[in-house]
Amino acid sequence: xxxxxxxxxxxxxxxxxxxxxxxxxxxxxxxxxxxxxxxxxxxxxxxxxxxxxxxxxxxxxxxxxxxxxxxxxxxxxxxxxxxxxxxxxxxxxxxxxxxxxxxxxxxxxxxxxxxxxxxxxxxxxxxxxxxxxxxxxxxxxxxxxxxxxxxxxxxxxxxxxxxxxxxxxxxxxxxxxxxxxxxxxxxxxxxxxxxxxxxxxxxxxxxxxxxxxxxxxxxxxxxxxxxxxxxxxxxxxxxxxxxxxxxxxxxxxxxxxxxxxxxxxxxxxxxxxxxxxxxxxxxxxxxxxxxxxxxxxxxxxxxxxxxxxxxxxxxxxxxxxxxxxxxxxxxxxxxxxxxxxxxxxxxxxxxxxxxxxxxxxxxxxxxxxxxxxxxxxxxxxxxxxxxxxxxxxxxxxxxxxxxxxxxxxxxxxxxxxxxxxxxxxxxxxxxxxxxxxxxxxxxxxxxxxxxxxxxxxxxxxxxxxxxxxxxxxxxxxxx
Amino acid sequence: xxxxxxxxxxxxxxxxxxxxxxxxxxxxxxxxxxxxxxxxxxxxxxxxxxxxxxxxxxxxxxxxxxxxxxxxxxxxxxxxxxxxxxxxxxxxxxxxxxxxxxxxxxxxxxxxxxxxxxxxxxxxxxxxxxxxxxxxxxxxxxxxxxxxxxxxxxxxxxxxxxxxxxxxxxxxxxxxxxxxxxxxxxxxxxxxxxxxxxxxxxxxxxxxxxxxxxxxxxxxxxxxxxxxxxxxxxxxxxxxxxxxxxxxxxxxxxxxxxxxxxxxxxxxxxxxxxxxxxxxxxxxxxxxxxxxxxxxxxxxxxxxxxxxxxxxxxxxxxxxxxxxxxxxxxxxxxxxxxxxxxxxxxxxxxxxxxxxxxxxxxxxxxxxxxxxxxxxxxxxxxxxxxxxxxxxxxxxxxxxxxxxxxxxxxxxxxxxxxxxxxxxxxxxxxxxxxxxxxxxxxxxxxxxxxxxxxxxxxxxxxxxxxxxxxxxxxxxxxxxxxxxxxxxxxxxxx
Numbered sequence: 001x002x003x004x005x006x007x008x009x010x011x012x013x014x015x016x017x018x019x020x021x022x023x024x025x026x027x028x029x030x031x032x033x034x035x036x037x038x039x040x041x042x043x044x045x046x047x048x049x050x051x052x053x054x055x056x057x058x059x060x061x062x063x064x065x066x067x068x069x070x071x072x073x074x075x076x077x078x079x080x081x082x083x084x085x086x087x088x089x090x091x092x093x094x095x096x097x098x099x100x101x102x103x104x105x106x107x108x109x110x111x112x113x114x115x116x117x118x119x120x121x122x123x124x125x126x127x128x129x130x131x132x133x134x135x136x137x138x139x140x141x142x143x144x145x146x147x148x149x150x151x152x153x154x155x156x157x158x159x160x161x162x163x164x165x166x167x168x169x170x171x172x173x174x175x176x177x178x179x180x181x182x183x184x185x186x187x188x189x190x191x192x193x194x195x196x197x198x199x200x201x202x203x204x205x206x207x208x209x210x211x212x213x214x215x216x217x218x219x220x221x222x223x224x225x226x227x228x229x230x231x232x233x234x235x236x237x238x239x240x241x242x243x244x245x246x247x248x249x250x251x252x253x254x255x256x257x258x259x260x261x262x263x264x265x266x267x268x269x270x271x272x273x274x275x276x277x278x279x280x281x282x283x284x285x286x287x288x289x290x291x292x293x294x295x296x297x298x299x300x301x302x303x304x305x306x307x308x309x310x311x312x313x314x315x316x317x318x319x320x321x322x323x324x325x326x327x328x329x330x331x332x333x334x335x336x337x338x339x340x341x342x343x344x345x346x347x348x349x350x351x352x353x354x355x356x357x358x359x360x361x362x363x364x365x366x367x368x369x370x371x372x373x374x375x376x377x378x379x380x381x382x383x384x385x386x387x388x389x390x391x392x393x394x395x396x397x398x399x400x401x402x403x404x405x406x407x408x409x410x411x412x413x414x415x416x417x418x419x420x421x422x423x424x425x426x427x428x429x430x431x432x433x434x435x436x437x438x439x440x441x442x443x444x445x446x447x448x449x450x451x452x453x454x455x456x457x458x459x460x461x462x463x464x465x466x467x468x469x470x471x472x473x474x475x476x477x478x479x
Numbered sequence: 480x481x482x483x484x485x486x487x488x489x490x491x492x493x494x495x496x497x498x499x500x501x502x503x504x505x506x507x508x509x510x511x512x513x514x515x516x517x518x519x520x521x522x523x524x525x526x527x528x529x530x531x532x533x534x535x536x537x538x539x540x541x542x543x544x545x546x547x548x549x550x551x552x553x554x555x556x557x558x559x560x561x562x563x564x565x566x567x568x569x570x571x572x573x574x575x576x577x578x579x580x581x582x583x584x585x586x587x588x589x590x591x592x593x594x595x596x597x598x599x600x601x602x603x604x605x606x607x608x609x610x611x612x613x614x615x616x617x618x619x620x621x622x623x624x625x626x627x628x629x630x631x632x633x634x635x636x637x638x639x640x641x642x643x644x645x646x647x648x649x650x651x652x653x654x655x656x657x658x659x660x661x662x663x664x665x666x667x668x669x670x671x672x673x674x675x676x677x678x679x680x681x682x683x684x685x686x687x688x689x690x691x692x693x694x695x696x697x698x699x700x701x702x703x704x705x706x707x708x709x710x711x712x713x714x715x716x717x718x719x720x721x722x723x724x725x726x727x728x729x730x731x732x733x734x735x736x737x738x739x740x741x742x743x744x745x746x747x748x749x750x751x752x753x754x755x756x757x758x759x760x761x762x763x764x765x766x767x768x769x770x771x772x773x774x775x776x777x778x779x780x781x782x783x784x785x786x787x788x789x790x791x792x793x794x795x796x797x798x799x800x801x802x803x804x805x806x807x808x809x810x811x812x813x814x815x816x817x818x819x820x821x822x823x824x825x826x827x828x829x830x831x832x833x834x835x836x837x838x839x840x841x842x843x844x845x846x847x848x849x850x851x852x853x854x855x856x857x858x859x860x861x862x863x864x865x866x867x868x869x870x871x872x873x874x875x876x877x878x879x880x881x882x883x884x885x886x887x888x889x890x891x892x893x894x895x896x897x898x899x900x901x902x903x904x905x906x907x908x909x910x911x912x913x914x915x916x917x918x919x920x921x922x923x924x925x926x927x928x929x930x931x932x933x934x935x936x937x938x939x940x941x942x943x944x945x946x947x948x949x950x951x952x953x954x955x956x957x958x959x960x961x962x963x964x965x966x967x968x969x970x971x972x973x
Contacts (some may be wrong), residue, residue, distance in 0.1 A: 063883075063957050065816070065964060066890060126886070130877040137876055140916075145923060153920065157913070164912055168905040171886070175893045175901070 002043055003056050003072040003121050005084060007131075009232045010089065011114035018107030022098050029106035030213070032092040032114070044079055054123060054189075062127070066178075067185050071124040076469035077325050078120040081250060084332045085120065085243045087450075089113040091108075091336060092238035094447055105146050105235070111138040113239055119247050125174045125186040128255070132247070133167055136160055139240065147231035148297065152220035155231035162224040163214055170211035173204045175254045177259065180204070192258040198265055201389075205263030215248030218273070218310055219280035222303050229299035234343040241302055241307045241339060242332040249309045249328060253321065258311070274314040274397070274404055280307030281411035288418040293352045294342045297422060298335070301378070305331050305410055311408055312393030320396020322469050326462055327389030330377075334386060337374045337451040340366070344444060345426065354422055359431035364439040368427045370448055375423045377455045379416040385458035483849075499556035499563030502543045502571045503611045505818050508748055509536025510604040517597040524587070526596025533582045533600040537607070541575035544568050552970065559679045560621045561612075562969070566570065569966035570614030570746045577739055577830065578607045580941045584834050585731035587935030591842055592729065602639075603735060606632035610743040619668040619678040622747055626664065626711070627947060629743060630657050637728035643844065649727025656720040660710030669701030670696050671756075680755040687758055700760055704751060705766045711744035713793070714770045714800040715777035725793035729846050733789060734833030737796050740823045745803060749818065753810055755972045764808050771808065772903055774801030779907040782914045788836055788847040790831070791914060795873060798911060799825060802904055806888045809895035815967035817887035820960050824872075824880035824952055831945035832869040835862055836940075838934040849918065854926025862939070863922050865946040872949045874915040875908050879955040 017025045043056055054073025062070040074082060089109065096105050115135025122128040143156035178186055183196040194200060214221045232240050252273075256263075263269040284304025293298040309331065312324030345360070345367065346352040361368035364376030377384040380391075390412065398405035440448075458465065489923040497504055513532040517525050544750045547553075553564030561567075581603050589596045609629025616622040634657065638650025668678070674696035687697065706717060713721040752763045778798030785791035803825075806818035839846045856863035872879035885908065892901040952959055 061957075062955075063960065065813075065957070065960050066887070130882070132876045133882070141923075157916065160916075161912065164909045165906075167900075168909050172893070172898070172905050175886075175890050176898070178890065179893050330810060346564065427922055471493065 001058070002039060003058055003074065005039050005156055006036055006043070006086065006121065007114045007118045007245070009039065009114075010110040010117070014110030014114065015106040016107075017110065018103050018236050020103050022100060022102035025103035025106050026093065026096055026098060029093045029096070029110060030090065032110060033086070033093045036117075037083075037086040037090050040083045043074060044083050044468075047074070047079055047468055048342070049076070053203065053425060057123075061250035062124075066126075068126045069124045069187060070127060071187065072121040072127075073123045074121060074337050077253060078250070079468060080325060080465055081120045081243070081246055081327050082117055084246075084329050085113055085116045085239065088239050088242045088332060088336055089369065091340075091447060091451065092235045095235040095238060095340065097235075100339070102147070105142070105233075108138040108142045108145075108241065109236065112142065112236075113136075113243075116239065116243050116247060120250060123188050125177065125188060125191070125255070127186075128188075129167070129171060129174055132170075132251075136163060136167075139236075139244070142233070142236045142240075143228060146233045146236065148233060152231040153421065155227040159224045159228040162221075163211075166211035166214035166221075169207045173207035173211075176200070176204055176207075188255065188259070195259070195261055198262060201260040202263050202265035205256055205260040205269050208260070209263075209269060212248040212251035212256060213273075213276070215251070216245055216306050216310060217248070217280075217303065218276050219283050219303070219307070220276075222280065222284075226296055226299050229302070230293075230295060230471050236338055237339040237343075238336040241299075242336040245302065245306055246309075246328045246332060249306065249313060249324065252310065253313050253324070257316075270314060270316065274311050274400070276315065277307045278308035278404055278408050278411075280304065280309070281305075281408050282414075285411045285418065289414065289421075292355050294354050294422065294426070295339070295351070295352050297354070297418065298338045298342055300444060301338075301415070301418065302331075304336055305335070305378075307411065308390055308393050308408070311397050311404065312389075315393065315396030315400045317399050319392045319399065322466050323389050323392025323394075323396055325469060326458075327386070327393060328467055329465060330385040330389045330455075330458060333451050333454050334374060334378050337448060337455075338378060340444075340448065341374060345371075348438060354425050357426045359427070359429045361427040362431055366445065367440040370440065370445070370452065371423060371427060373452055375419050377459070379419045380412065383456075383459050385455045385462070387459060388462040493555075496556035498547075498551065500556060500561055501547060501563070502540045502564060502568070502575070503608060503615065505543055506536050506540045506604060506611065509533070509539065510601060510608065512536075513601050513604060514595070517601065526586075526600075529597040530582050530586055531602045533604055534579055536604060536858050537575045537578035537582070540611075541572055541579075544572045544575065548572075555617060555681075559620045559681065561615045562617045563615060564969035565966045566750070566969045567611075567615035568745075569819055569823075569962065570742060571611045573742055573826060574607045574610045574614070574739065577735065577826055578603060578741075580826075580830055580834075580945065581735040583941040584734065584830075584837055585729075585935040586937050588729070588731050588837050588840060588938070591840060592640065592844075593842065594729070599636070599639060602632045602636050605629075606636065606735070606739065610739055611745075613743045614746040615681045617750070618753070619672060619680070622751065623661075623665060623668065625743070626747065627661060629739070630661065633657075633732070633740065637736070639732060640729050640844075643727075645727040646729065647727075649724045652720055652725045652727075656710065659713075660707045660717075663703050663708075663710065664707030667700045667705070667707060670700035670703065674700060674871055676870045677801065680750060683755045684757055687756065693762075694759075697756070697759060701756065701759060701763050702766060703750070705763060705770070706747045708744055708751075709770050711727050712741050712748070712800045712803075713797050714804065715773040715797055718774070718778070718797045718800075718926075720791075720792040721797060722793040725796075726787055726789045726847070730789070730833055730837040730840060730847070731912075733792075734830050734837065737792065737833065738826045741800060741803075742826070745807070745818060745822055748807055749815060749970055753807065753815065760810065764810075767804050767808050768897065768900060771801045771804035771900060774798060774804070775904055775907040776801075779914075781909045782911070783917075785914075786849065788849065788852075788918060789845075791918070792832060795827070795911070795914070798907065799829070801872070801907075802885060802888055805892040805897065805900055805904060808900070809890065809891035810876055810896060810971065811895065811962055812967045812971050813887070813894060814891035815970050816960060816963035817884070817891045819963035819966045820887055820956065821884035821958060823963070824884050824949065827945040827948040827952070828869045828872040828879070828881055831942055832866060832873065832950065834938065834942045834945065835866040835869070838862065838938065849921050852918070852921040853924055855922045857925060861943065864940050866922055867919055868946045868949050870915040870919055872953075874912045878950065878953045880949050880956070883953050883956040883960075887956075
């Protein structure tokens with residue numbers, strides 16, 4: 001029942017919270033999120049490293065005529081995403097401003113986090129699909145009802161339609177896999193031992209990969225992302241950018257690769273996807289370079305960083321895939337912090353245009369310091385968390401094909417350019433343009449503190465995570 | 480054979496026969512009682528009394544179905560004119576529940592619109608009886624009897640708003656096109672009878688061996704019946720009456736008919752095609768696949784352009800008919816079970832959606848513009864959540880029933896090799912999200928002057944129950960799906 005609690009708790013809690021008065025709703029929401037984090041923490045704590053197969057398995061018949069199971073389990077990969085999700089949900093709920101509609105906001109945030117947790121824990125394809133689709137509903141309402149900008153509804157619709165096309169085709173894939181393997185089961189572990197014929201593998205991989213590529217998002221399916229991230233309210237972005245994108249990458253690692261190990265017919269997907277990943281790295285970085293809007297800049301940087309994760313997964317070796325999982329957690333922590341800081345700065349400045357600000361460090365020295373740490377983490381400074389993950393993915397990619405790693409390295413060069421330009425432009429130099437007086441507030445600093453601490457901890461001791469990655473469910477990390 | 484049976488028709492046989500159609504017989508008695516009640520009581524108290532009789536009748540009928548499902552053995556009755564098998568019982572339960580929901584919903588609506596209550600409820604009972612007859616009919620003749628019985632009741636009901644020209648227009652259109660469709664069905668039945676030499680469906684199946692494939696008489700019969708059935712389930716390109724009739728008829732009637740007619744017509748399609756003409760499956764599968772594809776494309780695309788909620792829901796119904804047809808085409812226990820599951824849950828989500836719109840109606844007429852929904856969440860949050868559930872369920876989002884219904888239909892479809900149809904259905908489902916959610920936009924947009932939504936306790940209870948069913952039957956769909964499989968057994972023995 002431990003794993004069920006991780007998704008039931010926020011879902012039921014969210015439903016209750018939605019009907020409570022604002023102040024009450026927020027603190028009950030925090031309580032629910034903390035309880036979920038505690039359960040996730042317990043799972044991580046009592047997780048046995050080095051043991052193959054899923055742990056904390058829950059298995060029950062669900063839709064018996066079709067042999068659909070209610071089946072949850074965690075292994076060394078999903079465990080960290082579950083913990084990351086629970087952790088960032090606490091931060092997200094804490095960041096929700098108190099207003100008349102706080103109840104609905106917090107309730108939807110918790111519901112979305114419940115769906116994400118389910119995606120990472122489900123080990124039955126239909127159950128996975130149910131969580132995968134169901135989390136779109138709170139995401140849609142959050143974007144539309146609480147979004148920023150002039151037309152959040154349009155951005156929300158674009159996001160959902162985009163993802164829906166992918167995931168509905170994936171539904172055909174789920175059914176196709178069920179019929180094609182002839183075993184009439186949706187159990188992922190069983191399906192992983194029954195690879196369909198090569199033509200079918202290619203077709204099924206295509207529909208699954210499309211859904212995951214849109215969710216990640218992978219170049220050229222990323223065009224929903226700038227609109228959605230621009231419209232998303234900051235507390236939502238903490239989990240939306242921090243965790244939801246990882247669901248797509250996780251899908252590649254957990255479903256697409258193990259179920260269809262050789263997706264080659266008309267062409268070989270296991271080469272096409274990493275090429276697209278490299279394209280995403282470069283495209284995201286170049287677009288980030290071109291942005292003046294700070295939020296948009298961070299959004300595009302996310303496209304670039306997700307490219308590294310996919311590249312690591314499709315390195316198809318241990319370093320690459322371990323690095324990718326590590327990087328999923330790292331990027332979740334960093335992007336959450338970045339979006340929070342950017343939102344706070346622009347809230348004080350009244351604009352998100354980075355060129356309208358300069359020399360803010362003198363006015364807000366603490367904010368500048370925090371921003372500096374996060375910037376360095378994002379650009380992969382050794383000692384901070386992103387370095388190890390990116391290094392491992394690059395190592396893995398180099399082992400697979402040096403050319404891929406070489407081109408992707410251009411992205412590594414571009415990242416410091418746009419990140420430092422953002423930091424220097426806004427914080428350093430002579431104060432000009434908008435003058436700000438207030439520094440970061442204590443409450444905001446407390447919110448960031450755990451993220452910053454994690455950046456150092458994970459940077460100095462990445463073994464904390466990689467140790468447990470040796471115990472795996474359906475697949476060994478590499479073939 | 481039939482003649483010999485005639486001579487030995489005994490009282491015990493008569494009782495057994497009556498038992499097979501007990502849910503229908505009970506409802507007929509209750510309807511007669513309702514008519515007497517209407518005649519005897521003073522005008523002021525007629526409406527409530529008849530409503531109570533109607534609900535009791537539906538509940539009693541549902542209870543009979545439940546009893547027979549568990550304890551009785553289904554078999555033919557009246558020289559194989561009718562049956563009380565699980566297939567019939569499944570649909571009888573559906574129609575009984577639909578009857579309760581309709582009476583509960585229309586009670587306050589009729590009062591607000593100052594319409595005659597007693598007659599309305601009696602006509603609903605008559606329509607439900609006709610649908611039940613259709614579901615339990617196993618002869619082309621009794622099928623036609625049921626079809627006409629509920630159609631005639633619905634002709635009257637759709638013109639029930641006597642003062643409104645639109646309602647009159649709807650009734651006239653429905654009558655003319657309905658008669659047209661009936662004629663098609665009848666002609667097709669006549670040709671099938673000519674080819675098979677019997678009207679009894681199980682006999683048709685045995686007499687037409689596999690050699691009958693391509694028999695021009697039967698093929699023409701299939702085409703004509705198929706066209707007539709497509710009219711009744713409002714599948715494209717025979718759906719033209721649907722938007723006009725849905726828009727003109729009073730909303731509770733639309734709600735009732737959108738679910739009832741569709742379910743009854745599908746019972747008819749499955750009984751005649753899957754059970755009666757299994758050897759000609761390639762012929763009718765090809766016809767239905769074309770109709771299904773046309774319905775999904777046409778219905779979903781046309782729904783986007785509507786500015787009236789009723790018309791939008793009408794086109795959504797066309798699209799939904801297309802999805803359900805996939806299950807019929809796929810056939811087998813899985814396919815038919817998926818159809819039964821989908822029809823049962825379609826009742827909750829589609830009826831529920833119409834039911835919420837019913838609450839908007841004023842004394843002067845129905846309101847079904849998108850802007851009429853504006854600010855619903857301020858007026859009544861439960862209703863706003865309910866209509867969101869119905870819309871997301873119709874769009875096929877998990878964990879609502881709509882998703883699982885589609886999952887079962889599509890699984891059957893891919894299993895039977897109709898992957899192209901399933902891919903089309905999936906693409907059109909993505910399109911459908913656009914217009915279902917478009918209806919939610921005003922619901923969750925604040926209005927300048929939120930007014931209180933009227934509506935009696937009974938109508939709101941009906942909506943909340945439909946909403947709960949739309950989620951609960953999705954979180955645990957197994958029981959209903961197993962019931963669907965039992966219901967499918969008489970059609971395709973395992």
